[in-house]
Amino acid sequence: MHPFLTPINRFGLYLLAWSPLAAILTYLMAGPGKLGWFRSAILIIPLCLVYQFVCLSAWYSCKAAPIQRSTLLRLALTHVTAAAIISFLWVEAARLLAYVLSRLPSLQGLDEQFAPQVPVLFGAGFLLYLLSVAFHYLILALEESREAQSRALETSILAREAELKALKAQVNPHFLFNSLNSISALTSVDPAKARKMCILLAEFLRMTLGLGEKTSIPLSEELSLLHHYLAIEAVRFGSRLQFKEEIQEHAKNFLLPPLLLQPLVENAVNHGIAHSMEGGVVRLAVHCHGGRLSVGIENTFDPESTPFRKRGLGLANVRRRLEARYPNESTMNVTSEDDRFRVELSWPAELEEVKA
Amino acid sequence: MPEKKIGALIVDDEELARHVLRELLASHPEIQVLAECANGFEAVKAVAEHKPELIFLDVQMPKLTGFDVLELIGTDAAVIFVTAYDQYAMRAFDVHAVDYLLKPVGRERFEAALARAKTHMGGKIPPAQELAAAARAPQQHLERVVVKDGTRVTLIPVSKLDYAESQDDYVALATQGKKHLKQQTIASLEAGLDPALFVRIHRSYIVNLERVVRIEPYGKDSRLAILTDGTRLPVSRAGYARLKSLLDERG
Numbered sequence: 001m002h003p004f005l006t007p008i009n010r011f012g013l014y015l016l017a018w019s020p021l022a023a024i025l026t027y028l029m030a031g032p033g034k035l036g037w038f039r040s041a042i043l044i045i046p047l048c049l050v051y052q053f054v055c056l057s058a059w060y061s062c063k064a065a066p067i068q069r070s071t072l073l074r075l076a077l078t079h080v081t082a083a084a085i086i087s088f089l090w091v092e093a094a095r096l097l098a099y100v101l102s103r104l105p106s107l108q109g110l111d112e113q114f115a116p117q118v119p120v121l122f123g124a125g126f127l128l129y130l131l132s133v134a135f136h137y138l139i140l141a142l143e144e145s146r147e148a149q150s151r152a153l154e155t156s157i158l159a160r161e162a163e164l165k166a167l168k169a170q171v172n173p174h175f176l177f178n179s180l181n182s183i184s185a186l187t188s189v190d191p192a193k194a195r196k197m198c199i200l201l202a203e204f205l206r207m208t209l210g211l212g213e214k215t216s217i218p219l220s221e222e223l224s225l226l227h228h229y230l231a232i233e234a235v236r237f238g239s240r241l242q243f244k245e246e247i248q249e250h251a252k253n254f255l256l257p258p259l260l261l262q263p264l265v266e267n268a269v270n271h272g273i274a275h276s277m278e279g280g281v282v283r284l285a286v287h288c289h290g291g292r293l294s295v296g297i298e299n300t301f302d303p304e305s306t307p308f309r310k311r312g313l314g315l316a317n318v319r320r321r322l323e324a325r326y327p328n329e330s331t332m333n334v335t336s337e338d339d340r341f342r343v344e345l346s347w348p349a350e351l352e353e354v355k356a
Numbered sequence: 357m358p359e360k361k362i363g364a365l366i367v368d369d370e371e372l373a374r375h376v377l378r379e380l381l382a383s384h385p386e387i388q389v390l391a392e393c394a395n396g397f398e399a400v401k402a403v404a405e406h407k408p409e410l411i412f413l414d415v416q417m418p419k420l421t422g423f424d425v426l427e428l429i430g431t432d433a434a435v436i437f438v439t440a441y442d443q444y445a446m447r448a449f450d451v452h453a454v455d456y457l458l459k460p461v462g463r464e465r466f467e468a469a470l471a472r473a474k475t476h477m478g479g480k481i482p483p484a485q486e487l488a489a490a491a492r493a494p495q496q497h498l499e500r501v502v503v504k505d506g507t508r509v510t511l512i513p514v515s516k517l518d519y520a521e522s523q524d525d526y527v528a529l530a531t532q533g534k535k536h537l538k539q540q541t542i543a544s545l546e547a548g549l550d551p552a553l554f555v556r557i558h559r560s561y562i563v564n565l566e567r568v569v570r571i572e573p574y575g576k577d578s579r580l581a582i583l584t585d586g587t588r589l590p591v592s593r594a595g596y597a598r599l600k601s602l603l604d605e606r607g
Contacts, residue, residue, distance in 0.1 A: 181440060181460040182370070182373070276418050
């Protein structure tokens with residue numbers, strides 16, 4: 001569909017833009033010849049009314065000959081020829097109109113007075129058509145760039161969503177295999193405990209599977225996931241793993257992106273406990289004040305130990321997810337001093353998912 | 357006196373993981389578990405003490421990994437690595453045809469590994485450094501160097517390593533005014549270090565770039581690197597070119 005015809009106000013604007021053109025043309029026709037102001041206007045106004053629609057046809061030739069993919073010669077030939085033909089037809093129509101009008105008693109002799117002005121009208125028609133061509137090319141280019149922009153935006157949004165999805169579904173295979181190994185050991189040592197651990201692991205996996213679909217979950221759900229995770233790791237590490245938590249009761253209803261804290265707790269266990277021979281303490285604290293939820297996850301670690309796996313990636317993922325969810329409203333601080341590693345997060349406390 | 361038993365060592369930081377191996381070994385009266393170790397330090401000590409012929413060695417352990425342990429104990433015993441999931445370690449084992457078990461460990465796989473270990477007992481396994489290098493994730497460099505002094509194990513974080521000097525079959529690692537000798541070639545040490553931080557300035561020297569204060573000319577075509585603690589190290593012409601390009605990169 002022609003871009004000028006669809007939104008009605010844009011069409012109106014187009015018509016309005018033609019009034020000064022019509023006025024100038026009237027002046028040109030009236031000026032040097034014997035045609036007076038009145039007679040010129042009577043002739044030119046209906047001509048312009050018709051011609052403004054004729055000029056819209058440039059849209060189709062512009063689309064047929066895209067400026068980037070056509071040679072300059074072809075462009076010039078196409079449009080100049082079209083301009084000449086259309087302008088010629090217009091002038092012929094003007095002659096006819098002048099002849100018809102001159103039949104009226106009050107406008108006698110109009111056709112004769114108009115005859116010397118024919119080249120002026122032809123020139124004007126020619127230029128107006130080319131102007132319209134240029135204008136349409138401009139519109140096409142604008143549309144294209146706007147389209148490219150929205151396409152780029154769309155792909156970046158899609159990419160981010162895919163990325164976030166990938167980040168969420170990250171149950172560490174190391175954790176899984178080690179847990180299975182513990183279960184395998186327990187089957188002969190303590191079958192009841194083996195069964196309990198199977199159930200814990202199944203529940204943990206079920207929860208992580210379900211969470212991938214959601215954008216937010218209440219803190220209480222994430223905590224339940226963490227407790228499952230820690231209960232499984234406690235079987236592996238025995239007394240080496242100590243967990244302390246301090247959760248404000250009313251903070252448990254607030255929302256957070258699912259599996260946001262789990263990788264941090266997993267990091268704390270891997271670096272604080274698995275890498276220390278004596279083990280250590282993992283602390284989790286959640287508070288809510290001033291409309292913000294703040295979470296602190298801390299672990300002790302052996303400063304002399306060097307990790308076999310870097311924790312940078314996990315932290316960067318959490319940071320990206322938090323920023324994607326609460327742009328400019330979230331904070332994340334990572335500090336490491338002496339034998340303590342601490343991650344602090346905060347974001348606006350939300351109770352219910354805001355529907356966009 | 358019954359026939360001689362095969363002495364074995366189980367090294368894993370998780371009690372339950374050790375239990376699985378102990379249980380699997382229970383049906384093999386010809387194998388005697390000499391000791392169980394919960395970490396690499398104990399393992400190094402136990403190896404010196406018991407001289408086992410067979411070692412089950414966990415890869416991921418605190419402080420000293422399985423590779424570190426292997427590096428420190430040499431390769432006299434048959435070693436079967438045990439790992440939960442480590443794509444790089446598994447690839448390294450495959451490449452060097454070292455036997456390994458994946459957790460959870462199943463009976464059949466265990467028997468196969470044991471049978472293979474018995475036939476290969478006394479056979480050579482590749483140098484631990486090669487194995488460890490192959491097991492490192494791409495683009496990952498050494499973070500510390502392990503050194504053994506008798507049964508004492510020292511960990512030197514690479515940031516505290518001032519320089520390394522080649523001495524025949526050993527390298528002397530200089531850190532905080534002390535020197536530790538380690539049986540390794542300087543080339544294999546160089547391969548593991550981050551080339552952005554360490555540079556081979558001479559056939560016999562690798563230096564920590566952070567420690568270099570200035571370079572002085574010394575005779576024809578040769579220079580001296582002066583370190584923060586005043587140590588002077590020779591710089592060869594090729595070494596100077598490497599040093600210069602590295603310093604230029606840093607601006």
